[in-house]
Amino acid sequence: MKPIDDLKPVASYVRKFWKPFSLGTLTLAFTNLFDVLTPFALMKAIDAIANRDMTALTRAVGLYLLFMAGAVSFRHQWRVHFGRFHHSVAEDLRNRLFQKYTSLGPRFFEKNPTGELMSLMINDVNTFRMGVGPGLLILMDGILLIAFIVPFMISISWEWTWKSLVLIPLIPFVIRFMEDRIGRVSRKNQNDLAALSGYTQELVTGIRVVKGFSQEENRQQRHREFSQVYADSSNLLARYDAFFEPALQIGVAAGSVILLAWGSKDVLSGAVTLGTFVAFHEYIKRMIWPMAALGSGFSMLSQARSSYDRMANVFQTNPEVQGEGSRTISKIDSIEVKNLSYTYPDSQLPALSGLNFTLKAGQRLGIIGPVGSGKSTLVHLLTRIREVPRGTVFVNGPTATDIRDLDVQAWRMLLAVTPQEAFLFSQTIENNLLFGRDHREADLPHDDALAVADAVRIRQEVERLPLAFRAWLGEKGVNLSGGQRQRMTMARSLAQIAEGHPATRAQLVILDDSLSAVDTKTERELLDYLKTDDTKSPVTMIVISHRVPAVRDCDLIMVLNNGEIEFLGRHDDALKNSETYKNLCALQSESTDPRNTEGAST
Numbered sequence: 266m267k268p269i270d271d272l273k274p275v276a277s278y279v280r281k282f283w284k285p286f287s288l289g290t291l292t293l294a295f296t297n298l299f300d301v302l303t304p305f306a307l308m309k310a311i312d313a314i315a316n317r318d319m320t321a322l323t324r325a326v327g328l329y330l331l332f333m334a335g336a337v338s339f340r341h342q343w344r345v346h347f348g349r350f351h352h353s354v355a356e357d358l359r360n361r362l363f364q365k366y367t368s369l370g371p372r373f374f375e376k377n378p379t380g381e382l383m384s385l386m387i388n389d390v391n392t393f394r395m396g397v398g399p400g401l402l403i404l405m406d407g408i409l410l411i412a413f414i415v416p417f418m419i420s421i422s423w424e425w426t427w428k429s430l431v432l433i434p435l436i437p438f439v440i441r442f443m444e445d446r447i448g449r450v451s452r453k454n455q456n457d458l459a460a461l462s463g464y465t466q467e468l469v470t471g472i473r474v475v476k477g478f479s480q481e482e483n484r485q486q487r488h489r490e491f492s493q494v495y496a497d498s499s500n501l502l503a504r505y506d507a508f509f510e511p512a513l514q515i516g517v518a519a520g521s522v523i524l525l526a527w528g529s530k531d532v533l534s535g536a537v538t539l540g541t542f543v544a545f546h547e548y549i550k551r552m553i554w555p556m557a558a559l560g561s562g563f564s565m566l567s568q569a570r571s572s573y574d575r576m577a578n579v580f581q582t583n584p585e586v587q588g589e590g591s592r593t594i595s596k597i598d599s600i601e602v603k604n605l606s607y608t609y610p611d612s613q614l615p616a617l618s619g620l621n622f623t624l625k626a627g628q629r630l631g632i633i634g635p636v637g638s639g640k641s642t643l644v645h646l647l648t649r650i651r652e653v654p655r656g657t658v659f660v661n662g663p664t665a666t667d668i669r670d671l672d673v674q675a676w677r678m679l680l681a682v683t684p685q686e687a688f689l690f691s692q693t694i695e696n697n698l699l700f701g702r703d704h705r706e707a708d709l710p711h712d713d714a715l716a717v718a719d720a721v722r723i724r725q726e727v728e729r730l731p732l733a734f735r736a737w738l739g740e741k742g743v744n745l746s747g748g749q750r751q752r753m754t755m756a757r758s759l760a761q762i763a764e765g766h767p768a769t770r771a772q773l774v775i776l777d778d779s780l781s782a783v784d785t786k787t788e789r790e791l792l793d794y795l796k797t798d799d800t801k802s803p804v805t806m807i808v809i810s811h812r813v814p815a816v817r818d819c820d821l822i823m824v825l826n827n828g829e830i831e832f833l834g835r836h837d838d839a840l841k842n843s844e845t846y847k848n849l850c851a852l853q854s855e856s857t858d859p860r861n862t863e864g865a866s867t
C-alpha cells in the first residue's frame with residue numbers, strides 16, 4: 266500500500282536488534298497458536314457435554330487448560346522481549362540525536378528553537394518507539410492471528426467462513442484511507458507540540474525579563490493560544506483514531522449476525538454440532554482484535570514514520586565546521602590573518618571585510634570597536650566555532666599552516682577562550698572551573714580550582730558561599746551575579762593555561778568582552794595577572810573590549826569599525842589616527858582614571 270522505502274528506518278532497527286525482535290516474534294507466534302487452539306478445545310468440551318461423554322469431557326478440559334497455560338506463559342515472554350526491543354531502539358535514537366546535536370555548531374541551534382530540539386529528543390523518539398514496538402507488534406499479532414484463525418474457520422465450514430467474513434476485504438482500503446489522514450494530522454500535532462514546548466522553554470529561560478516587563482498576562486494569553494492549537498490537533502487526531510475500531514467492529518459484528526442467521530439452521534438440522542457452532546462464533550469474535558490491530562498498527566507506524574522524518578532532517582544536517590583537517594601543532598608561534606572577509610550564511614552584508622594582521626607569540630592584541638563591529642565574529646572564526654574561509658588564517662609563519670588543515674579539536678585545545686556569553690553548567694563551582702578537564706574523573710584537582718579562582722579574584726566570594734567550591738550552581742549559574750558569572754567563565758578558560766593541565770596547555774588566551782561586568786580596578790588586576798603564565802613566559806592574548814583601559818597597554822591595538830580594520834598599531838598612534846578610538850577615549854575619559862570603579866554591575 267505504501268512504498269517499501271518508507272519503512273526503511275523500521276527495517277534497519279529490526280535488523281540492528283534482531284535478537285529480541287525475533288525472540289519476541291517467535292513467542293508471539295506461539296501465544297497466538299495456543300490462543301487459537303482454545304476454541305477448538307471448547308468445541309470438544311461442548312460436544313462431549315452434549316454427548317454425555319465424561320472421558321471426552323475430561324480430555325477436552327485438560328486440553329483447554331493446557332492451551333490456556335501455553336498462551337499465558339508465552340504472552341508474558343513476548344512482552345519481555347518486545348519491551349527490550351523497542352526500548353533499545355529508543356535508547357539508540359536518543360544517543361544518535363545527542364551525538365548529532367553535539368557535532369553541530371551554533372548555526373544549527375540558531376535555526377532550530379531549543380523547545381523543538383527537546384521535543385524531538387523526547388516526543389518524537391517516543392512516537393517512533395511506540396511505532397516499532399507496540400505498533401509493529403500488534404500488526405504482526407493481527408496478521409498472525411488471521412493466519413491461524415482463518416484455516417480453523419475454513420476447516421469447520423468454507424461456506425460459513427466466506428459468508429461471515431465477506432466484509433473483511435474492505436478493511437485494507439479503509440485503513441489506507443485513514444492512514445493518510447492520520448499521518449498528516451499527526452505531523453501537525455507533533456509540530457504543534459514542539460511549538461508549545463518551545464514557548465514554555467522560553468518562559469523558563471526568560472522569566473526575569475517577563476517579570477521585569479510585567480508581561481505575565483500576555484505570555485499566559487499567548488501560551489493559552491499555543492496550548493489551544495495543540496489541544497485542537499490532538500482532538501482531531503483522536504477523532505480519526507477513534508474511527509478505526511468501531512468501523513472494523515461493525516464489519517466483524519455483521520459476521521456474527523450472518524452466522525446466527527445461516528449457521529443456526531445447520532445446527533438445527535443436525536448437519537453440524539453445537540460445539541462446532543460455538544467454536545466458530547468464538548473465532549469470529551477473535552477476528553475483531555486482529556482487524557482492529559491492523560488498523561491501529563498501521564496508524565502507529567505511520568505516526569512513527571512522520572516522527573522519523575523529523576529526526577532524519579537533523580541526522581542529515583552537516584556540521585558547518587566539517588573538520589576535514591588532521592594536522593596538529595604543539596605550539597603557536599604566530600597567527601597570520603590574510604584578507605579575511607566573512608558574511609553570515611543568511612546575511613547580505615559582510616560582518617568582516619579584508620582583515621590583515623599578524624599576532625606573534627607573547628604579544629597582546631587588543632580589539633576595540635563599537636557593538637556589532639565584528640569582534641565576536643572574528644573570535645568565532647579564529648576558534649572555528651564558525652567555519653573560516655580557506656586561505657585566510659595561518660599559523661606559525663613561513664611554513665604557514667592553514668588553520669583549516671588543522672584538526673579542529675586539537676586546535677581548540679590550544680586556545681583558552683572566554684566567550685562573550687557567560688554560560689555555566691548546573692554543576693559544582695569546582696567542576697565548572699575545571700570544565701576543560703576530563704569530567705568523568707571522580708577527583709578533580711582541588712588546588713587548581715583554587716588557583717584559578719585566586720587569579721580572577723573570585724576565591725573569597727566563593728568561599729563565603731555555604732559549600733564554597735562544592736556549591737551547586739543553578740541552571741546557567743543563576744545564583745551568581747553577572748560579574749561573578751563572568752569571572753567564573755574567565756577562570757574556567759584560564760584553567761586551560763595553568764601548569765599541570767593534563768592535556769595540551771592552551772597557548773592563546775582570548776577574552777571576548779569578558780570584563781564588561783567587572784569594575785576597572787579588578788579589570789586592571791586581572792590583566793596584570795595575565796601578563797605571564799605559570800612558567801613566567803608572556804601570555805599570548807587577544808583582549809576584546811569596548812573600554813579603552815582594557816586595551817591601551819596592548820602591543821597591538823585593532824580598532825574595528827563596521828567589519829573593517831580602521832586602525833592597527835599602538836595607543837599613542839591610535840589617539841592620533843583613529844576617529845573611533847579618539848571618540849571612545851573622549852567618551853570614557855572618566856573611566857580611564859584608575860580610581861574610578863564605575864561600570865561594575867557586580
Ligand SMILES: Nc1ncnc2c1ncn2[C@@H]1O[C@H](COP(=O)(O)OP(=O)(O)O)[C@@H](O)[C@H]1O
Binds near residue numbers: 375637639640643
Ligand atoms: N549569527 C549571526 N547571524 C547573522 N548575523 C550575525 C550573527 N551574529 C552576528 N551577526 C552580525 O554580524 C555583525 C558583527 O557581530 P559581532 O561580531 O557579534 O559584533 P561585536 O562582537 O563586535 O559586537 C553584526 O552586524 C551582527 O548583526
Ligand SMILES: [Mg+2]
Binds near residue numbers: 642
Ligand atoms: Mg561581541
